[in-house]
Amino acid sequence: MTETTTAGSHAVSxxxxxxxxxxxxxxxxxxxxxSDPRLKQLMQALTKHLHNFIREVRLTEDEWNTGIEFLTxxxxxTDDKRQExxxxxxxLGASMQTIAVNNETMGNATEATVFGPxxxxxxxxxxxxxDIAGGxxxxxxxxxxxxxxxxxxxxxxxxxxxxxxxxxxxxxVQYTDGRVAGRAHLYSDQDGNYSFWGLTPTPxxxxxxxxxxxxxxxxxxxxxxxxxxxxxxxxxxxxxxxxHIFVKGDPQIEIGDSVFGVKESLIKKFEQQAAGTxxxxxxxxxxxxxxxxxxxxxxxxxxx
Numbered sequence: 001m002t003e004t005t006t007a008g009s010h011a012v013s014x015x016x017x018x019x020x021x022x023x024x025x026x027x028x029x030x031x032x033x034x035s036d037p038r039l040k041q042l043m044q045a046l047t048k049h050l051h052n053f054i055r056e057v058r059l060t061e062d063e064w065n066t067g068i069e070f071l072t073x074x075x076x077x078t079d080d081k082r083q084e085x086x087x088x089x090x091x092l093g094a095s096m097q098t099i100a101v102n103n104e105t106m107g108n109a110t111e112a113t114v115f116g117p118x119x120x121x122x123x124x125x126x127x128x129x130x131d132i133a134g135g136x137x138x139x140x141x142x143x144x145x146x147x148x149x150x151x152x153x154x155x156x157x158x159x160x161x162x163x164x165x166x167x168x169x170x171x172x173v174q175y176t177d178g179r180v181a182g183r184a185h186l187y188s189d190q191d192g193n194y195s196f197w198g199l200t201p202t203p204x205x206x207x208x209x210x211x212x213x214x215x216x217x218x219x220x221x222x223x224x225x226x227x228x229x230x231x232x233x234x235x236x237x238x239x240x241x242x243x244h245i246f247v248k249g250d251p252q253i254e255i256g257d258s259v260f261g262v263k264e265s266l267i268k269k270f271e272q273q274a275a276g277t278x279x280x281x282x283x284x285x286x287x288x289x290x291x292x293x294x295x296x297x298x299x300x301x302x303x304x
Contacts, residue, residue, distance in 0.1 A: 010058045012058075020051075020055055023051070024047070024048065024051045024052075027047045027051070028044045028047050028048060031043045031044050031047070070211050070215070073210065073211040074088060074210070074211045074212070077210040077211065081173045081174075082117065082207065083117045084210055084211060084212060086115075086116075086117045087117055087206060087207065087210075087212045088211075088212050088215075090114055090116070090117075090206070090258075090259035090260075090261075091206070091212055091215070091216060091221070091258060091259055093259075093260045095114045095115070095259065096113065096114055096259070096260045096261060099112050099113065099114065099242075103239070103300075106150065106300045106301075107150040107298075107300070108150055108298050109150055109239075109241075109298050109299065109300035110241055110243060110265070110266075110297050110298045110299070111243065111263045111265050111266060112241060112242055112243050113242070113243050113244050113261040113262075113263060113266065114242075114244075114259050114260075114261045115232075115242050116230060116259075118163065118165075118171040118173055118174075118230075119161070119163060119230070119232070120163070120173065120183065123161060123163065123180070123183040123184050123185050124180060124183075124184050124185075125184065125185055125186065126184045126185070126186050126196060127186065128186060128189060128193070128194060128195055128196070129195050129196065129197070129281045130184065130186060130196055130197065131196065131197040131198075132162055132163075132164075132182060132183060132184035132196055132197065132198050133181060133182060133197065133198065133199055134172075134179070134180055134181035134182065134183075134184075135179070135181050136166035136167075136172070136181035136182040136199060137166045137167040137168060137199075138166055138167035138199030138200060138202070139167070139199060139200040139288070139289060139290060139291060140197055140198075140199065140200075140285060140288060140290040140291075141197070141198050141199055141200040141201075141270065141290060141291040141292065141293065142195065142196075142197060142279065142280055142281075142290065142291070142292040142293075143162075143195065143196055143197075143198050143229070143292075143293055143294075143295060144193070144194065144195035144196075144280070144292075144293075144294055144295075145193075145194060145195075145294050145295040145296045145297060146188075146191075146192045146193055146194070146296050146297070147160070147188045147192045147194065147233060147235070147297045147298075147299065148192055148296070148297070148298055148299070149238060149298070149299055149300075149301070150298055150299075150300060150301070154188075154190075154191050154192030154193075155188060155192050155235045155238065155299060156188055156189065156190045156191070156192060157187050157188060157190075157235070158187065158188040158192070158194075158233055158234065158235040158238075158297075158299070159185055159186075159187055159233070159234045159235070160185060160186050160187065160188065160194055160231065160232075160233050160297075161183075161184075161185045161230075161231065161232040161233070161234075162183065162184060162185070162186075162196065162198065162229065162230060162231055163182060163183035163184075163230045164182045164183070164198060164199060164201055164228070164229045164230060165182065165201075165202075165204050166181065166182055166199065167199065167202055168204075169202065169203075169204025169205065170204070171183075174207075182198075182199065184196070195280070195281075197283070198229060200227075200247070200270055200290075200291045201227035201228050201229050201246075201247055201270075202227050203224050203225060203226060203227050203250065203252045204224065204225060205222075205223040205224050205225070205258075206223050206224075206225055206258055206259065208223040216258070221258065222255065222256065222258060223258050224252055224255070224258055225252070225257055225258050225259060225261070226246050226247075226250050226252040226253045226257040226261075226262055227246060227247040227250045227252065228244035228245065228246050228247070228261070229244060229245050230243075230244050231243050231244065231245070231295075231297070233297055233299060235299055237301070237302050238299040238300065238301060238302055239299060239300040239301060239302050239303070241297065241299055241300075243266060244261060244266060245266050245267075245268045245293070245295050246262055246266055246267045246268065247267075247268070247270050248267050248268060248269045248270065253267065268293050268294070268295055269293065270291045270292070270293045271291060271292050271293065272289065272291050273289060273290045273291060273292060274289060275287045275288060275289050277290070280292070
């Protein structure tokens with residue numbers, strides 16, 4: 001009697017398994033002459049895992065065609081302001097897994113999280129205490145903190161990039177009028193201190209009018225991200241940090257962040273301030289309420 005292996009609900013005979021395995025081995029062997037050892041490792045591992053996936057789920061030709069169409073549509077919707085493949089990586093948790101692999105925990109260093117698709121180079125520079133809003137709508141929020149290394153030494157002149165969505169849930173690049181708002185960069189002072197005015201973060205959906213959104217809808221997943229403010233911090237001889245801070249008490253944290261970016265250490269209290277409460281820098285907000293938060297940043301050594 002010929003033994004069979006069951007893959008899902010499909011019985012696969014030893015003869016069929018041998019045919020499939022021979023193809024896997026042949027494709028893996030085709031990369032043997034790759035001169036770059038790292039490229040060779042990547043291509044052979046990718047081949048192995050891709051073929052194993054196809055065999056495990058017994059992928060149909062219709063499903064294969066649907067997958068090709070999905071990737072084609074993701075390419076068509078991608079442009080210089082929207083990266084659907086990063087979005088796909090985010091919602092599959094691949095972005096966070098890559099970050100975990102490349103940012104190993106080290107002492108009290110601030111944890112990293114997803115980069116996201118909305119960073120731009122050459123954001124305007126502001127001074128300490130400046131305002132990143134640039135006309136974006138939302139509740140003013142005072143953000144302050146220090147930048148130190150893991151030994152507690154202040155890090156002067158660290159470049160701090162910050163960016164966020166407005167109160168309607170959109171980043172400036174999602175508008176068509178060329179505005180630059182809700183983003184800027186600044187530098188820590190000689191004692192490692194920094195501060196700026198931003199906006200109190202609110203939940204918003206990732207772009208879900210394309211292939212990734214269709215996938216989320218088909219799988220009954222929410223496209224909504226927990227409220228957050230992006231940071232990227234760079235300093236000489238220290239590891240670049242890409243991270244967010246999240247709003248303590250935001251219900252979306254419990255519901256689930258659509259890109260799996262929330263980490264407990266990055267949840268911060270945003271303290272609400274009544275209208276008329278004096279601001280740290282004496283700014284006159286008239287009858288506006290505002291919020292304040294503190295985020296002390298700890299950078300790991302470069303190369304860790």
